[in-house]
Amino acid sequence: VTEIRTKYRIQAPELKSKSLRKRDNWPVIALDLARRVSGRAIVIAADKRLNLGGKAFEYLFEPVLAAKNWLFYRYDLHRFVMNAMHRILFAAGQPVPQLAHELQAFMKSFDPADAPRLFAAAAADKESSEVLDCVLRFARGYGKTIAKETKHLRADASQTGKWTLDLTTTCLFSLILHGWGHRHERLDILCDDSKPLKA
Numbered sequence: 001v002t003e004i005r006t007k008y009r010i011q012a013p014e015l016k017s018k019s020l021r022k023r024d025n026w027p028v029i030a031l032d033l034a035r036r037v038s039g040r041a042i043v044i045a046a047d048k049r050l051n052l053g054g055k056a057f058e059y060l061f062e063p064v065l066a067a068k069n070w071l072f073y074r075y076d077l078h079r080f081v082m083n084a085m086h087r088i089l090f091a092a093g094q095p096v097p098q099l100a101h102e103l104q105a106f107m108k109s110f111d112p113a114d115a116p117r118l119f120a121a122a123a124a125d126k127e128s129s130e131v132l133d134c135v136l137r138f139a140r141g142y143g144k145t146i147a148k149e150t151k152h153l154r155a156d157a158s159q160t161g162k163w164t165l166d167l168t169t170t171c172l173f174s175l176i177l178h179g180w181g182h183r184h185e186r187l188d189i190l191c192d193d194s195k196p197l198k199a
Contacts, residue, residue, distance in 0.1 A: 008025065051167060054078070055107050064142045103115060109161070119147075
C-alpha cells in the first residue's frame with residue numbers, strides 16, 4: 001500500500017476505489033495492486049444497489065413473514081424481490097428515483113418518517129411496474145408491523161441498525177465460505193488480543 005501510494009502520489013491513507021476511480025490512471029493502479037497480491041488475495045466485488053434490493057425483502061417482507069419465512073425463502077421470493085427491485089430502481093441510464101433514496105434512508109434509521117412514499121397510507125398513482133406496485137402495497141399495508149418489528153434497530157435503541165447496509169460482514173462470509181474455506185481445512189483469525197479464533 002505504501003509503495004502504491006508513493007508511486008502514484010496518492011494522498012489518502014487507504015486505497016479506496018471510490019476515490020481512485022476518479023483518476024485517469026485508475027486501471028493502471030488497480031492492475032499494479034492486483035499483480036502485487038496475486039496468489040495471496042481473494043477479491044470480492046459487491047453491488048451496493050443489488051444489496052439495497054435484497055434489504056428491501058429483509059426489512060420490509062421479513063418482519064411480516066417471520067413466523068413462516070422458510071416457505072418464502074424455499075421458493076426464492078427473496079431473490080425475486082431483490083432482483084426486481086434492483087432492476088426497477090436502478091434502470092440503466094436513468095436517474096436514481098426518490099424511492100431508492102427513501103428506502104436507503106429507512107434502512108439507516110428504521111424510522112418510517114424517513115420514507116414517506118414507501119409507507120404512505122394511501123397509494124398515489126399506479127406504479128409503472130407491477131412488482132413495484134405490489135411491494136409498495138405490501139409495505140403500506142403492513143407499515144405498522146414493519147415499524148414495530150424494526151424499532152429495535154433505530155439509532156436511539158441500538159448501534160446495530162447503522163450497519164444494515166454495510167457489506168463488510170457479507171463479503172467476509174463470502175470470503176470464508178467460498179474462498180478460503182475451499183483452500184484451507186482450518187482458519188485461525190487473530191483478534192485484537194492475539195488469541196486465535198477457529199473458523
